Amino acid sequence: MERATSKKKGSPWWYLLILVPLIGTLFPAFYASVSPELWGIPFFYWYQMLWVIISSIVTAIMYWMLKES
Amino acid sequence: MKWAALGVFIIFFLFVTVLGFFAARWRKGDLSHLEEWGLAGRRFGTLITWFLVGGDLYTAYTFIAVPALMYGAGALGFYAVPYTIVVYPIFFMILPRFWSVAKKHGYVTASDFVQGRFGDKLLALAIALTGIVATMPYIALQLTGMQAVLAAMGIGGEWPLIVAFIILALYTYTSGLRAPAMIAVVKDLMIYITAIVAIIVLPIKLGGFSHIFHSAQTALAGTTPPGAFVATPAQYSVYGTLAFGSALALFLYPHAMTGVFSANSRNTVKRNMALLPAYSFALGIIALLGFMALAAGIHTKTTSAAVPLLFIKEFPGWFAGFAFAAIAIGAIVPAAIMSIAAANLFTRNIYRAYFVTSATPQQEARVAKVVSLIVKLGALVFIIGFPQQYAISMQQVGGILVLQTLPALIFGLYTRWFHRRALLLGWLAGILYGIYMWATTGYKSTTYVLHLFGQSIPAYAAIWALILNIVVTVVFTLVFNAVKLGRGEDKTAAADYHVEASV
16 A cells, blocks of 8 residues: 655755744743734734744745655 | 524534534445544545644634633733644654554554554553543533533533533444544634634724723733733743643644544645644634633633623624534534544553453444543543633643653654653653642642742743653663663564555
8 A cells, every 4th residue: 555665855954944933932032022013913912923824834845845755 | 591692503513413423424434443433544635634633623722711811811821822833843843754654554543653663561551541531631621612602602500511422422423533524624614704703893893903902901900810911021931831832742632643643645744734824823813802802891700701701792693603603513523533532542552452452443443432432421520520710721731641642652753762661650750740730739720830940930830741751761761771671672664654655
């Protein structure tokens, strides 16, 4: 049922990208402030929502770069 | 009694119940076989896996417990957003290896993998028990969510929970994993509709985001203890560790593993890690419903009731009923998957490993079906036994336990350096220390303040326990390797971790 073991195309260094969302979101000291507000939403909240998008892009990049042939 | 809401609620609930029984005929397989009942034959493609894993992870936790914490304690509740941000990149790296080795060797549970990798029945048993026990408070959280929406419609007491329990139990029993997978599609559509309507309508009705946040700020300042509008410096380490710890724990839960193992290919798993964040945005919006409830002037001591009461107050009855059905179904889908996953664990790693080693697949499926009932009963007991101010702490308690399986499961995917008996001791140390920390708060909080080098660092107890676990594991590995204690047989080969599969 199994095909031959797949070969990696991209360099495994791409996996280091997982550090980007970790650093960006796990340290609230960097973003726990009310201003600047966006449409009345405090920075603390819209900053983290923005990271939902950034993190998806990062994961998508890893997906494409590490695609197995 | 809110009749309009109740009417719409019942219609949708009946619809998915019928769907649940009908699911047995979907992608026909022999349901008296464990791999068919418990993993739906590993045939789910990208889309169904997306709904299934999404249905697995976005539960009453999301719709009731997270906004409840926002409503009662403020900014801390938003940790759920970074949690779901970091989880996918991390597991993007890890899960494909897991899927491959599971496919290659026919593993149904995480504990099957540990048995194959380390050849240690005791360690496998420890992993299986942890999974089963950690799942119970998580199922209990689902039932609490269901209780909250029913109460908002005027149906109080314990009996509606028992009714929901029986319905859930029956179609899980007959259809296995196919039932929640099919219902998850309906559930997600309903949830997305609810979230989109709420994020458009509520800010208009409540005077815009600016007004919502300002009212929430004022209301939070008046609660005891005062809630924080944005995370305070004292909360930073708790916020970060809760997010990180929950993320690491997420895919160690048996039910998440079940969702991943039922995927039809390695690439389906990878693609899903890149697609699942679509849910995280909805999660953030739903979390903010807690603040909207504050802005709408909802007053309740039962924080789980905040969102249901908000919907009753701000929406016509029929829409509230629709939203409640979405929440209740959003509780029933994961509860079903969780009980199936726990049942798989019991059957494979306790029943077959210790009692009937020659069990046929049919016997396995029979045992799993019965155990799925017992696990749900256990969850009911948990609700009654451990009353919590915040339902979310049930998920956090499960996290403390399940995170202690990380060294065996995740490190085990990459290296066999760790000694099987050292992993067992590390697991034991982590579990005991985790429960001890939880107990010191009177079973109320999962945050523990550790006094280290003259500093007081508050953090999610799961992380402290995991650190101790890893230290113990490393130290004893060095010792056991030095005295050349038997290492057990490794049935996996390096290539197994990259196997691709065609279906």
